[in-house]
Amino acid sequence: MDRGLIMFDHNNNNDSDSNNKKMFLPYNDHVQTCRAKLMAHPLFPRLLASYVNCQKVGAPPDVVARLEQACTVAAGNCRTVARGDDPGLDQFMEAYCEMLSKYEQELTKPFKEAMVFFSRIESQLKALAASSSSSDGYELVGQNECSKEIEVVDMNENYIDPQAEEKELKGQLLRKYSGYLGSLKQEFLKKKKNGKLPKEARQQLLDWWSRHYKWPYPSESQKVALAESTGLDLKQINNWFINQRKRHWKPSEDMQFVVMDAAHPHYYLDNLICNPFSMDCSSTLF
Template sequence: MDGTYGLHSTVADYSDKALMSPEDLILQSEYQSLLSSETLRLRIPILGSEELLSEAASIRTEEDMSALIKAKIASHPCYPRLLEAYIDCQKVGAPPGIACFLDEIRRENDLFKQDAVSTYWGADPELDEFMETYCDLLVKYKSDLERPFDEATTFLNKIEMQLRNLCTGASIRSISDEGAPSSDEELSGGELDMHEAQPSGEDRELKDKLLRRFGSHIGTLKLEFSKKKKKGKLPKEARQTLLGWWDAHYKWPYPTVCISLSP
């Protein structure tokens, strides 16, 4: 049966191959070197290996070129000026915390540049022109950023001052109404000066401090003053008589000769 199906020859061949001598075996180190050899790579091609190697080489070349350009820029004499102009642009309108953080970055860079090696001007004319042009652009960009920000800040300060003046004027009028003189006295010059109703920044700050410190006492005094009797006014009939006389004699409010000579 074995002969019929050809099993003798197959088993014999397998036994001959299985019983190889130790000299014919490949060591592990030799196997690794064989796998990494250029001959094996060429004899056993990997699908897409050439494209992958080419792409990896191009990426590595671009990274090396970018690192080289960065190193040239960082070692250029204009780099501190460039960094300062960039930080100034970032500080326009930034909150105080961000501004302090940017100043700290600038100080750290100044300490780092003390130990760094800088190139000399003229070593790379193209880079020199680029650095100088870019610094000028950043300076102009900062001025363009500051203009609308300063205008907005000025507008807000103006509106805030107007609101404060309105509140201050209202409080002054309320106090003056409580201890106000009569209407005749107001006509004789009891009006407020508009310049006094618009205090300066220092006066306003002082007033706020005084109000915070003595506000309760001022409220108590106002209550006491409101309980006191106000200044007496002329009766209504007397006021009407005086107003009628004024209407009749406002052109010449002086006594005539006859009236002055009469006993």
């Protein structure tokens, strides 16, 4: 707070209330002045409407009606003045109105998406309920339990369960589609476990394979680059190259006897497992 707005009186310690009033009175006057300038600005009705629109997103109809009424009353009581007297205030009002408009769009988009989603789900549930009630010869599982529930309701006709219809619909759907949903879940888990790599990622690996077919052993830096470009992790990259070499690559005859050195450690390890070197050195000594 500006020191010029605070007034201290050290000579009069007995009148503390008076000192407090002197301390905050200039600051309150400044706030009231700024508020009056904002409400008198030509863009204030737009600013107020933008703020109210943000509050209306997702609100109940009665709340929306009260907000609109309050906005209309507040806008009608404003006495605007011409723009240009305070360029800084003009810039502030324009920027704040724009910010509130963007904020309203950000709030409205997910709310509309949620409403569309709920409407779609509701339509699907109604369609399933209609098909379930119109199907003939369908045997309900747990028919005895349902009959017992009906008897209990008949005994007390005055009792009405507001969630009875929802529970009945849920029970019908679960009984009718529980087996189908279970098989879908198992199939999904199986595909997720044994699923193939994405098409684009696999094509990038095949392109690298074609360019390095004579020596399809990527270095660690090359694996990292492939992982970044394909979106796969290093474990997937390693597994793909191991399987690809086992199925589609056979080293040439001159590569069968490559000596292990710093440049070919990966090839030596794979070659040692698939084609172990002979330990008989007599032919080379004599």
